[in-house]
Amino acid sequence: MEEHRRFTYAIGDVQGCFDDLLRLLDMLDYDPAQDRLWFAGDLVNRGPNSLELLRFVRTLNNSAISVLGNHDLYLLAAAAGAAKIRDKDTIAEILEAPDCEELLFWLRHQPLLHQDSTLGYAMVHAGLPPQWGLEQAARCAHEIEAVLQNFDYEDFFAHMCGEKPLQWREDLKGWERLRFIVNCFTQLRYCDRDGRLDLAGERRNASGKKRSMPWFLVPKRASKGVRILFGHWAKLDDKPPKKQRVYPLDTGCANGGRFTAFRLEDARYFRVRCKNEAVPWRSKSGT
Numbered sequence: 001m002e003e004h005r006r007f008t009y010a011i012g013d014v015q016g017c018f019d020d021l022l023r024l025l026d027m028l029d030y031d032p033a034q035d036r037l038w039f040a041g042d043l044v045n046r047g048p049n050s051l052e053l054l055r056f057v058r059t060l061n062n063s064a065i066s067v068l069g070n071h072d073l074y075l076l077a078a079a080a081g082a083a084k085i086r087d088k089d090t091i092a093e094i095l096e097a098p099d100c101e102e103l104l105f106w107l108r109h110q111p112l113l114h115q116d117s118t119l120g121y122a123m124v125h126a127g128l129p130p131q132w133g134l135e136q137a138a139r140c141a142h143e144i145e146a147v148l149q150n151f152d153y154e155d156f157f158a159h160m161c162g163e164k165p166l167q168w169r170e171d172l173k174g175w176e177r178l179r180f181i182v183n184c185f186t187q188l189r190y191c192d193r194d195g196r197l198d199l200a201g202e203r204r205n206a207s208g209k210k211r212s213m214p215w216f217l218v219p220k221r222a223s224k225g226v227r228i229l230f231g232h233w234a235k236l237d238d239k240p241p242k243k244q245r246v247y248p249l250d251t252g253c254a255n256g257g258r259f260t261a262f263r264l265e266d267a268r269y270f271r272v273r274c275k276n277e278a279v280p281w282r283s284k285s286g287t
Helices: 018-027 050-059 070-079 100-108 134-148 154-158 174-187
Strands: 008-011 036-039 064-066 113-116 121-124 227-230 246-248 258-263 268-273
Touching: 018 050, 018 258, 018 268, 050 100, 070 100, 070 154, 070 174, 113 134, 121 134, 134 174
Parallel strands: 008 036, 036 064, 121 227, 227 246
Antiparallel strands: 008 258, 113 121, 258 268
């Protein structure tokens, strides 16, 4: 029998689709004793089993890493009383679970950016503004992580709503600075050539410099030399050109799409068709 090689798999937005994750891991012949899993964020919400999914990933300990996505932060905000749970959300079971505090503590200690210089990849949930190279992005991620891991982290969620400021400046301070950083890591899809965020994609048809484009297509972006894995964009129409060195992972599992894994060692994609029933709504913005 051939010996199992150690592999690293980057996995797109799970969003509570625990059964589909298990089917994907079975297809991969996943061995938790040897293989590593990188989750691109949004572990929870929308799918039918966010609680068991969160418990499972937590038990993987050092064999798994998950960057924080917007739905993960939404769960933390709801727990802090800064966000109201909506009818379409599927996170109430987590907040009512006996191990809720332990799960949220673990979630708060996950990064916004993960990188492995040996494998030559970095991973974020959404994107990076064009002004940030990898070192700058790592410094900004650490700023948010330090706040989330502090004892008074709940104050963070009272100030995070909103799209402004739209453009990075090194002299940004306080909540404005943190809000810009977290919007990039967990919400970004479009921005213009100058790096002004267009979180809703409203300026895609504008003219001249105001026209927005996918963050990875901005000319001369500082992170262009880095291979970046990302989720958050199930409705990404076209696969990014190979020269951009970016690898999308979100293929809409919770909305009845597919579930995607990417093997870093040989740059190979694996997908399964999701069997969980789609939630009875569709996001107009694709968030």
